[in-house]
Amino acid sequence: xxxxxxxxxxxxxxxxxxxxxxxxxxxxxxxxxxxxxxxxxxxxxxxxxxxxxxxxxxxxxxxxxxxxxxxxxxxxxxxxxxxxxxxxxxxxxxxxxxxxxxxxxxxxxxxxxxxxxxxxxxxxxxxxxxxxxxxxxxxxxxxxxxxxxxxxxxxxxxxxxxxxxxxxxxxxxxxxxxxxxxxxxxxxxxxxxxxxxxxxxxxxxxxxxxxxxxxxxxxxxxxxxxxxxxxxxxxxxxxxxxxxxxxxxxxxxxxxxxxxxxxxxxxxxxxxxxxxxxxxxxxxxxxxxxxxxxxxxxxxxxxxxxxxxxxxxxxxxxxxxxxxxxxxxxxxxxxxxxxxxxxxxxxxxxxxxxxxxxxxxxxxxxxxxxxxxxxxxxxxxxxxxxx
Numbered sequence: 001x002x003x004x005x006x007x008x009x010x011x012x013x014x015x016x017x018x019x020x021x022x023x024x025x026x027x028x029x030x031x032x033x034x035x036x037x038x039x040x041x042x043x044x045x046x047x048x049x050x051x052x053x054x055x056x057x058x059x060x061x062x063x064x065x066x067x068x069x070x071x072x073x074x075x076x077x078x079x080x081x082x083x084x085x086x087x088x089x090x091x092x093x094x095x096x097x098x099x100x101x102x103x104x105x106x107x108x109x110x111x112x113x114x115x116x117x118x119x120x121x122x123x124x125x126x127x128x129x130x131x132x133x134x135x136x137x138x139x140x141x142x143x144x145x146x147x148x149x150x151x152x153x154x155x156x157x158x159x160x161x162x163x164x165x166x167x168x169x170x171x172x173x174x175x176x177x178x179x180x181x182x183x184x185x186x187x188x189x190x191x192x193x194x195x196x197x198x199x200x201x202x203x204x205x206x207x208x209x210x211x212x213x214x215x216x217x218x219x220x221x222x223x224x225x226x227x228x229x230x231x232x233x234x235x236x237x238x239x240x241x242x243x244x245x246x247x248x249x250x251x252x253x254x255x256x257x258x259x260x261x262x263x264x265x266x267x268x269x270x271x272x273x274x275x276x277x278x279x280x281x282x283x284x285x286x287x288x289x290x291x292x293x294x295x296x297x298x299x300x301x302x303x304x305x306x307x308x309x310x311x312x313x314x315x316x317x318x319x320x321x322x323x324x325x326x327x328x329x330x331x332x333x334x335x336x337x338x339x340x341x342x343x344x345x346x347x348x349x350x351x352x353x354x355x356x357x358x359x360x361x362x363x364x365x366x367x368x369x370x371x372x373x374x375x376x377x378x379x380x381x382x383x384x385x386x387x
Contacts, residue, residue: 174325
């Protein structure tokens with residue numbers, strides 16, 4: 001298997017982007033990545049998109065997006081795994097380059113979520129849950145994660161203050177991210193006085209509805225060296241799955257798909273979790289970040305909340321999490337989120353994170369963790385700065 005590297009990244013501005021269409025968002029991010037990498041061709045494209053058909057009525061993305069990138073004819077494929085679609089698209093690009101099938105591949109993600117009514121957006125997102133046994137009975141993702149939060153609180157003593165600390169930290173980071181949807185800081189008091197969505201989760205515990213796209217260029221180490229630009233190496237890739245319905249899981253306080261994906265990625269990379277310097281994780285709700293930090297093996301069950309309160313996951317802490325602002329502050333255009341996580345790891349490892357977001361001490365190994373639904377699927381990647 002060949003060494004695989006990331007040599008360039010690009011994003012659109014994230015938020016409620018009224019003046020750009022679905023195809024425009026993707027084209028902006030894609031061309032930014034191509035310019036950043038300095039490549040003169042693509043051998044293939046993998047695009048993550050959860051629900052283009054439901055959000056904007058657009059399917060057949062392989063044809064649409066290659067056309068508007070000015071690259072008609074190249075092999076292209078859409079990848080879907082709910083909110084993990086972007087991370088799975090990156091894995092597909094990694095496999096294509098590692099296998100020798102292609103030398104230069106783009107992995108991208110895009111979603112336009114604000115062009116439909118809020119109820120329609122909620123229905124589109126709910127398609128990632130169990131339609132017969134959850135959605136039919138009125139369950140939404142805030143409700144499902146609220147049940148997970150209550151279970152975690154009951155079993156481990158996780159507190160409201162711990163949930164709030166996740167949101168406050170991620171907004172501190174997102175305030176420094178030039179493409180973030182919500183680039184401002186918030187306080188614990190603001191979180192805890194915000195509108196209740198599904199007890200105990202308030203609106204400032206929840207990631208927003210977002211328009212946005214992200215893209216990265218994946219290539220061989222030989223090509224990466226020839227470009228004369230900073231690059232990072234992909235050391236490991238892992239995927240895990242679990243039941244789609246919460247009711248069928250043995251334990252609501254953990255995320256088995258995340259644990260499986262993380263262990264497989266670490267095994268491929270030949271690394272232990274304590275060798276990872278920082279991570280971008282799927283904080284669709286504040287409780288999700290706490291549970292993911294435990295599921296990847298960084299913290300013992302029930303210990304992540306206290307670590308977050310103590311500042312361990314802050315930008316200057318022992319294990320920074322979501323220096324981009326995470327889904328909570330940066331935004332969550334579901335098909336693009338996994339790719340944006342790779343963008344942030346690339347920036348941190350190459351030392352170009354903007355506006356004072358750079359992690360002190362020159363980190364050398366980072367992790368991304370992207371998740372679908374309430375944890376029915378997850379993908380993890382381990383990346384290292386090129387020496």
